Amino acid sequence: MHATTYDYWLVVSSFLVATLASYTALDLSSYISALAGRRIRHAWLVGGAAAMGIGIWSMHFIGMLAFSLPIPLGYDLITTGYSLIIAIFFSYLVLYGVTQTELTTLRLIASGTLMGVGIAAMHYTGMAAMQMHPAIQYDLALLTISVVIGISAANIALWVAYKFDSTNQKSVITRRIGAACVMGIAITGMHYMSMAASHFPSESVSGAASSFDSQWLAITTILFTFVILSVTLILSRFNARENFLLGSVSQLNSKIVHMATFDLLTGLPNRWTLMERIKHTIIISKHQNNMFAIFFMDLDGFKAINDSLGHSAGDEILNTFAQRLLQCVRSGDTVARLGGDEFVVLLDNLASPEAAAEMAESVLYRMRTDLWINQQSLQVTPSIGISIFPQDGETAEILLKNADTAMYEAKRGGRSTYRFFETSMNEAAVRTLEIQSVLHEAIKVGNFSLCFQPKFRGDNGKLTGTEALLRLHHPKLGFLSPKEFIPIAERSGQIIQIGYWVVREVCRQICRWKASGLPLIKVAINLSPRQLEQPDLVQTMLNILDREQVSSEKIMFEITETVAMQDAARTAEMIHEFQKNNFEIAIDDFGTGYSSLAYLQRFRVKQLKIDRFFINGLDEYDHEGSAIVSAIIKLAHTLEMEVVAEGVETDSQLAKLRDMGCDEIQGYLLGKPMAAEEFNMLLLHQQESQNLNIQSQFVTNVCG
Known part of the structure; x- marks a missing residue:
C-alpha cells in the first residue's frame, strides 16, 4: 500500500472554506425565506446553490490537493465537473427545503x-476523478462512519440554526456561526474520514496524472472560492438590509393604516371603517333587495364605574x-x-326586523352576566337603539343617527333594553335639543324658580318642614x-349646575x-344621580x-332609593360624609328600589319617604x-x-x-x-297660630 501524507496548511484552509460556505448558505437561506416574489426567490435559490456548491466542492478539492502519494496524481476534468454539479444540485435541494414558509421537523x-x-456523493465522485489503477480499496466500516458523520453533523447544524428561534439579532448571528462551524466539521470530517477509509495498492498509478503545480492550483482555488462566497455574502447582506428597510416602511404604513381604521383600545373597527362598511352593505343590499340593521349601544352607568374604579378598570370593562x-x-x-x-x-342580511329583536334580546341576556374587575363583581349592560335599512334611512349617516335616537329612547324606557327607531322619535329628539338649549340659559336669564310643598x-x-321643587317656565x-326637563338635564350633565343653583336659592330663601x-x-x-357622582x-x-x-342643620337632602342602591357602598360613604357635616338625609320613593336591610342599617338616614304608589x-x-x-313604618x-x-x-x-x-x-x-310668596303666608299663619297657642297657654296658667 502507498503511504499517504497531508499538507496541514491546506487541511486548515479546507476547513475554513467549508465553514465560510456553510455560513453563506445559512445566511442566504434566511434572506431567501423573507423574499415574497416567486421569480426572485428562485433566482436567489439558484445563485445560492451555486455559491454553496462551489464552496463545498472547493473544500473537497483543496482537501484532495492537501493529500499526496509517492506517485504523480491528477484529476479527470469531466468527472471533477460531475462532482461540482452534484455539490450544486444537492445544495439547491437543501436550500429549497430550509427556505419554505413552514419549516417542520x-x-x-x-x-x-x-x-x-x-457531500458523500460529491466526495466519492471526486475520488473517482483520480482514475486510479488498480482501483482504490475502501474500508466498508470507515466508509459507513464517514457517511454517518456527514448526515449527523449536517442535521445538528441545521437544528441549531433553525429550530431555536429568536428575535435577538446577536443571538441569531451567534447560532449561525456555531451552526456553520458544525457544518464545516461535517463536510471536512466526512472528507477526511473517507480518505482514511481509502487504501491505495503499492502498484497504483493515476490515469489522470498531470504536470500541474498542486500548490498553485490550491491557492487559486482557495482565492477563487473566497471571492465567490464573499461576494455572495455581501450581496445577500445588502439586499437583506434593503428588504428590511422596505419591510419596516411597509410595517409602519400598515400600523398607520391600522391606527386610522381600528380602535386602539379594543381592536375593533372605528367610526371611519364602520361608515365605509355600512356604505358597502347599502350598495349590496340594494342590489340583492336585502335588509340589515344597525345597533347603537351605550353602556348604562359606565361613567359612574369609570369615575369610582378608575380609568384602567374602565378600559378593562370596555x-x-x-x-x-x-x-x-x-x-x-361588524362590531x-x-x-x-x-x-x-352592523347586522347584515336579515330576514326580518324580528331577527334583529331576537339578536338584541340575546345580547342583553348575555351581558347580564357579571364582570369581575379588580376582584369586584359588576354588571354592565347596554341600552340598544335599532334602525333598519331601508325603512329607517338609505344612507349610513341617517341610519346611524336614527339608531342613536332610538338608543336614547331605550334609556328613557328604563335602560338595559332596546328600542326600534320610529319617526316620532325625531320629533322627541328635536324637542330634547330645544330643552337642552333652554336649560343652558335658564339660570342666567332667570327661567328657573322654586316652589315649596309643606x-x-x-x-x-x-x-314641620318643606320640600323645594324646581320649576321651569x-x-x-x-x-x-x-x-x-330633569331627565334631559340628567343625561346632558346640566343637572349638576342646576342642582347647585337650587341649593343657593334655598339658602337665599x-x-x-x-x-x-x-x-x-x-x-x-332632591339630589340627582349625576350629583352623587361628583367627588x-x-x-x-x-x-x-x-x-x-x-x-x-336647616338642609335635608333626599336621595331616591333606586339611585341609592345602584352603588350602595358608595352611597353609604356619601351619606356618612353629609351627616358628619350636620346635614340630614332622607331616602325618597322607598319601596321601589329593593333595598337590603343591611344597607338601610348602614345608611342610618333621618327619614324614609314611602312612595306614593303604596x-x-x-x-x-x-x-x-x-x-x-304598616310594615314599612314599623321597619x-x-x-x-x-x-x-x-x-x-x-x-x-x-x-x-x-x-x-x-x-x-x-x-x-x-x-x-306653593310659590315662595304663598308659602310665606303659610309660615306667617303658622307663626300666628303658635303665638295664639302660647298666649292661650299663658292665660290658662295664670288663671289656674
Missing part, C-alpha cells in the same frame, strides 16, 4: 440527510364588553367602537314639567324668612352654605295595601328612622296613616306645592 431532517448524502359582543353576533357581522362607551353592530306632623298636623315653550322674622324650618332638596359634592355644598351664611294602595287594595305600609321605627308618607290625597289615607303612627304627611290633601 421532518423537512429539517430531510434537508440534513440530503446534505450529508450530497375590552371585556367588546369581546363578549363579538361572541354574541354572527361571523359576518365597532365609536369612542367612549359607544358601540355599534310637610306636616302626622299626629297634630303642625308644619320659558317665554316660548311655556311651562315645562320636571318629568320632561331661608335668609329672607329670617330677615322677615318668619319661623325657620328644615328644607328638603367634591359635600365640600361644594358646604362652600355654598358658607357664602350664603346658612347652617347645614299610599295609593291604602284605598285601592285596602287590607293588603295597609299591611305593606323604619325599629331602625330609629322617621317615616314620611308622600302623595296623600284622601281623608281615608290620612286617617289610616295616623292610626299606623306615620310621623309626617305630605300631599295635595294638606298642601300643594
Whole structure:
C-alpha cells in the first residue's frame, strides 16, 4: 500500500472554506425565506446553490490537493465537473427545503440527510476523478462512519440554526456561526474520514496524472472560492438590509393604516371603517333587495364605574364588553367602537326586523352576566337603539343617527333594553335639543324658580318642614314639567349646575324668612344621580352654605332609593360624609328600589319617604295595601328612622296613616306645592297660630 501524507496548511484552509460556505448558505437561506416574489426567490435559490456548491466542492478539492502519494496524481476534468454539479444540485435541494414558509421537523431532517448524502456523493465522485489503477480499496466500516458523520453533523447544524428561534439579532448571528462551524466539521470530517477509509495498492498509478503545480492550483482555488462566497455574502447582506428597510416602511404604513381604521383600545373597527362598511352593505343590499340593521349601544352607568374604579378598570370593562359582543353576533357581522362607551353592530342580511329583536334580546341576556374587575363583581349592560335599512334611512349617516335616537329612547324606557327607531322619535329628539338649549340659559336669564310643598306632623298636623321643587317656565315653550326637563338635564350633565343653583336659592330663601322674622324650618332638596357622582359634592355644598351664611342643620337632602342602591357602598360613604357635616338625609320613593336591610342599617338616614304608589294602595287594595305600609313604618321605627308618607290625597289615607303612627304627611290633601310668596303666608299663619297657642297657654296658667 502507498503511504499517504497531508499538507496541514491546506487541511486548515479546507476547513475554513467549508465553514465560510456553510455560513453563506445559512445566511442566504434566511434572506431567501423573507423574499415574497416567486421569480426572485428562485433566482436567489439558484445563485445560492451555486455559491454553496462551489464552496463545498472547493473544500473537497483543496482537501484532495492537501493529500499526496509517492506517485504523480491528477484529476479527470469531466468527472471533477460531475462532482461540482452534484455539490450544486444537492445544495439547491437543501436550500429549497430550509427556505419554505413552514419549516417542520421532518423537512429539517430531510434537508440534513440530503446534505450529508450530497457531500458523500460529491466526495466519492471526486475520488473517482483520480482514475486510479488498480482501483482504490475502501474500508466498508470507515466508509459507513464517514457517511454517518456527514448526515449527523449536517442535521445538528441545521437544528441549531433553525429550530431555536429568536428575535435577538446577536443571538441569531451567534447560532449561525456555531451552526456553520458544525457544518464545516461535517463536510471536512466526512472528507477526511473517507480518505482514511481509502487504501491505495503499492502498484497504483493515476490515469489522470498531470504536470500541474498542486500548490498553485490550491491557492487559486482557495482565492477563487473566497471571492465567490464573499461576494455572495455581501450581496445577500445588502439586499437583506434593503428588504428590511422596505419591510419596516411597509410595517409602519400598515400600523398607520391600522391606527386610522381600528380602535386602539379594543381592536375593533372605528367610526371611519364602520361608515365605509355600512356604505358597502347599502350598495349590496340594494342590489340583492336585502335588509340589515344597525345597533347603537351605550353602556348604562359606565361613567359612574369609570369615575369610582378608575380609568384602567374602565378600559378593562370596555375590552371585556367588546369581546363578549363579538361572541354574541354572527361571523359576518361588524362590531365597532365609536369612542367612549359607544358601540355599534352592523347586522347584515336579515330576514326580518324580528331577527334583529331576537339578536338584541340575546345580547342583553348575555351581558347580564357579571364582570369581575379588580376582584369586584359588576354588571354592565347596554341600552340598544335599532334602525333598519331601508325603512329607517338609505344612507349610513341617517341610519346611524336614527339608531342613536332610538338608543336614547331605550334609556328613557328604563335602560338595559332596546328600542326600534320610529319617526316620532325625531320629533322627541328635536324637542330634547330645544330643552337642552333652554336649560343652558335658564339660570342666567332667570327661567328657573322654586316652589315649596309643606310637610306636616302626622299626629297634630303642625308644619314641620318643606320640600323645594324646581320649576321651569320659558317665554316660548311655556311651562315645562320636571318629568320632561330633569331627565334631559340628567343625561346632558346640566343637572349638576342646576342642582347647585337650587341649593343657593334655598339658602337665599331661608335668609329672607329670617330677615322677615318668619319661623325657620328644615328644607328638603332632591339630589340627582349625576350629583352623587361628583367627588367634591359635600365640600361644594358646604362652600355654598358658607357664602350664603346658612347652617347645614336647616338642609335635608333626599336621595331616591333606586339611585341609592345602584352603588350602595358608595352611597353609604356619601351619606356618612353629609351627616358628619350636620346635614340630614332622607331616602325618597322607598319601596321601589329593593333595598337590603343591611344597607338601610348602614345608611342610618333621618327619614324614609314611602312612595306614593303604596299610599295609593291604602284605598285601592285596602287590607293588603295597609299591611305593606304598616310594615314599612314599623321597619323604619325599629331602625330609629322617621317615616314620611308622600302623595296623600284622601281623608281615608290620612286617617289610616295616623292610626299606623306615620310621623309626617305630605300631599295635595294638606298642601300643594306653593310659590315662595304663598308659602310665606303659610309660615306667617303658622307663626300666628303658635303665638295664639302660647298666649292661650299663658292665660290658662295664670288663671289656674
